Amino acid sequence: MIDRRNFLTTVALGTASAAVLAACGQPSPAQTGSADNPVTINYTWWGNDDRAERTRKAIALFEAKNPDIKVNGNFTDFPAYWQKRATEAAGGGLPDVMQWDLSYLRDYGQRNQLLDLSTVKIDTSAFDKSLLPSGQIRGKTYGIPTSTNAFAVYYDPAKLASLGIAEPDGSWTYDEYNAFLTEVGTKSGGALFGSSDYTSVWWMFNIWLRQQNIEAFTEDGKLGFSKDDLKEWWNKVADLRGTPAIISEERITQLLPKSAFGSNATASEVTWDNFMAGYLGDSGAKELKLVPVPSDDPDNLGLFLKPSMLMVASAKTKNKDAAARFIDFMVNDPEVGEIFKTSRGVPASKTQRDGTTFEGTDKLVVDYEKSIEKYLKDAPEPPIVGFGTLEASFKRISADLNFGKVDVNGAADAWFKEAEDLIKQNA
Structure with a gap:
C-alpha cells in the first residue's frame, strides 16, 4: 500500500x-x-x-x-x-x-x-x-x-439532489453503477444523461483488468488479455447504449470542445482526478465530488497513481x-x-x-488521493511501443460501437487486428 x-x-x-x-x-x-x-x-x-x-x-x-x-x-x-x-x-x-x-x-x-x-x-x-x-x-x-493522478467517478451533487437521487459513496459494483446511470436518465426524462460510455476509456479498461488480476501487457511487449476479456468489457454497457443512461457519441461531438460532463449534459464521468479545475470552469458548477470507480471485488479497486x-x-x-x-x-x-x-x-x-x-x-483532489491510499497498487510500467496509437484506436472503435456502426464482436476483432499488427511491426 x-x-x-x-x-x-x-x-x-x-x-x-x-x-x-x-x-x-x-x-x-x-x-x-x-x-x-x-x-x-x-x-x-x-x-x-x-x-x-x-x-x-x-x-x-x-x-x-x-x-x-x-x-x-x-x-x-x-x-x-x-x-x-x-x-x-x-x-x-x-x-x-x-x-x-x-x-x-x-x-x-x-x-x-x-x-x-x-x-x-x-x-x-x-x-x-x-x-x-x-x-x-x-x-x-x-x-x-x-x-x-488517479481514476475516479466525478458527479455533480446539485444535479443528483434535483432528481431526488442519493449521492454515491463509491462502494459500488458495475451493476450498481449502471443502475445509477439508468436512474439519472430515467428521472430526468432524458434531459440529463447518466454518463458517457465509460467502457470507451482505455485506462478504465486497464483498471478493470487489474481488478481481475490481469496485466494489460506482458514483459515481452505482448497483450496480456484475451479478445474475450475485451468483449466482456465492452458488453458491460451493451444494454445502456442508445438509452438516457449513456450519452450518444453524436451528442458528444456536438458539444466539443467541451466534454459531456463539462457541458452539463451528464451527471457523472469516469476519468482522472486532476480534471477537477477544468470541469468546474467549463460547467460553472458550484461543487463537484469524487468517489472511487466501481469494482465487483470490494478489496481490489485496481487503482494506482499514474x-x-x-x-x-x-x-x-x-x-x-x-x-x-x-x-x-x-x-x-x-x-x-x-x-x-x-x-x-x-x-x-x-x-x-x-x-x-x-x-x-x-x-479536493489531494484529499481524494489520500482517501484511496489503501486501495492503491504499484503504477504500471510504461506501455508497449506504439501504445499511443492503440489508445487512440481503442477510443475510435468504441465510438463506432456507440454509433452502432459495429457490434461488440466486430469491435473486438478490429481492435485486436490493429494491436497485433502494431506489435509485429515493433517486435
Whole structure:
C-alpha cells in the first residue's frame, strides 16, 4: 500500500558530473555557463494558456535562481505536440528537456532517443518507490514524474439532489453503477444523461483488468488479455447504449470542445482526478465530488497513481548538467509546487507537496488521493511501443460501437487486428 504521507525515498536530481575536462582543466563550454554567458536549453510542453502562464513563471524562477542557465520555452496542444516530437526525432533534433506522457515513453526510450537520467546521478529521496518504475525501462530511468493522478467517478451533487437521487459513496459494483446511470436518465426524462460510455476509456479498461488480476501487457511487449476479456468489457454497457443512461457519441461531438460532463449534459464521468479545475470552469458548477470507480471485488479497486506527466531529456542534449538541474527544479522545488498546485496533478515529490498550500479545488483532489491510499497498487510500467496509437484506436472503435456502426464482436476483432499488427511491426 502506498502511504502518501510517509514516503520511503526521495528523488532529487543531482547535477551531472562535469563534462570531460579540457587540457587546461576547464569544463567544456557545452556543459557549463555563467551569469554573463549562460548555457541555453530548450524546453517544450503541451497544455493550454493557463499551464503556459504557470510554466513561464516557473522558468523565470529557475533562471533567477540559476543565472548560468537560460531556458527557451514553447508549448502547443496535445495532438500537435506528438506530431512535432516525431518529426524532430526523425531529424535527430529533440529539445533538451521535454514534458512527457507515459504512453510515449517506451516508444522513444527504447529507441535511445531519451537520456538515461541515471547517468546524471539521480538520487531518490522524495518520491514514492512504487511510482518510480513508471519512468523506467529495462533498468534505465528515462522519466521523472512531475505529479500523480488517479481514476475516479466525478458527479455533480446539485444535479443528483434535483432528481431526488442519493449521492454515491463509491462502494459500488458495475451493476450498481449502471443502475445509477439508468436512474439519472430515467428521472430526468432524458434531459440529463447518466454518463458517457465509460467502457470507451482505455485506462478504465486497464483498471478493470487489474481488478481481475490481469496485466494489460506482458514483459515481452505482448497483450496480456484475451479478445474475450475485451468483449466482456465492452458488453458491460451493451444494454445502456442508445438509452438516457449513456450519452450518444453524436451528442458528444456536438458539444466539443467541451466534454459531456463539462457541458452539463451528464451527471457523472469516469476519468482522472486532476480534471477537477477544468470541469468546474467549463460547467460553472458550484461543487463537484469524487468517489472511487466501481469494482465487483470490494478489496481490489485496481487503482494506482499514474504519473500525470513526466520530465525527460534528449539523449543528444549537449547540456546534461543544465538539463538535470532544470528537471530537478521543476519536480522538487516547493515554490514550483505553489505555482502549479494540482493543475499538473498532485505533486509527486514530497518536498514539493509539503511546500504547497492546497485549498478549495486543489484540496479536493489531494484529499481524494489520500482517501484511496489503501486501495492503491504499484503504477504500471510504461506501455508497449506504439501504445499511443492503440489508445487512440481503442477510443475510435468504441465510438463506432456507440454509433452502432459495429457490434461488440466486430469491435473486438478490429481492435485486436490493429494491436497485433502494431506489435509485429515493433517486435
